[in-house]
Amino acid sequence: MLQAEDLACWRAERLVFAGLGFALAPGEAALLTGANGAGKSSLLRVLAGLVPPAEGRVLWQGEDAFADRSAHGARLRYLGHQDALKPSLSARENLALFARLHGGDVGTALAALNLAPLAELPARVLSSGQKRRLALARLALAHAPLWLLDEPTVGLDADSVALLGPLLAAHRARGGIVLAATHLPLPLPDAREIRL
Numbered sequence: 001m002l003q004a005e006d007l008a009c010w011r012a013e014r015l016v017f018a019g020l021g022f023a024l025a026p027g028e029a030a031l032l033t034g035a036n037g038a039g040k041s042s043l044l045r046v047l048a049g050l051v052p053p054a055e056g057r058v059l060w061q062g063e064d065a066f067a068d069r070s071a072h073g074a075r076l077r078y079l080g081h082q083d084a085l086k087p088s089l090s091a092r093e094n095l096a097l098f099a100r101l102h103g104g105d106v107g108t109a110l111a112a113l114n115l116a117p118l119a120e121l122p123a124r125v126l127s128s129g130q131k132r133r134l135a136l137a138r139l140a141l142a143h144a145p146l147w148l149l150d151e152p153t154v155g156l157d158a159d160s161v162a163l164l165g166p167l168l169a170a171h172r173a174r175g176g177i178v179l180a181a182t183h184l185p186l187p188l189p190d191a192r193e194i195r196l
């Protein structure tokens, strides 16, 4: 269970949001929506522990989520705007690097995002949509219960967006939680909306 209580966030001396609270149970998904600058990315970064909240608390299973930073890092996957790939490594090697840290099967992850034909290409030559798919393929490695996804489908073609559906559904079926900031439709049936 992820809970946010009375969260406030300042960025560059501007109050972005305040008094924000919600709870997400295992298997639940929420879409973060709101205008440009409303604070969707900021909220995801707060929940990931990358930006300290100005006020409020983030709880995991009823306990302060940030009491043990490494435990929080291990339980979440954060996908930001940047794909965070090593440009000189191949798609397979990028995933293998991540798998060394978190576990998981590289072949399965490549297949989940239909990347097998691109597996040996260096990440730097991939198109922006292909890079995004590679970043998303990390989700298909070892299970982590909390997925924080910032505009996960930017640059993806319709077939690639459709590939995300089974990945998200399998994660939720295992009790995983998804919070996704997006301006685009996502294959996340029954997702709640958290509007900023």
Ligand SMILES: Nc1ncnc2c1ncn2[C@@H]1O[C@H](COP(=O)(O)OP(=O)(O)OP(=O)(O)O)[C@@H](O)[C@H]1O
Binding pocket: 011, 012, 014, 016, 034, 035, 036, 037, 038, 039, 040, 041, 042, 043, 181
């Ligand atoms: N690194 C930063 N330093 C200072 N201010 C920032 C930083 N990142 C974001 N902000 C500010 O925080 C506010 C919220 O930005 P944020 O990126 O969270 O919005 P968003 O809802 O994700 O927007 P978009 O829909 O455009 O992605 C904006 O006013 C932005 O200028």
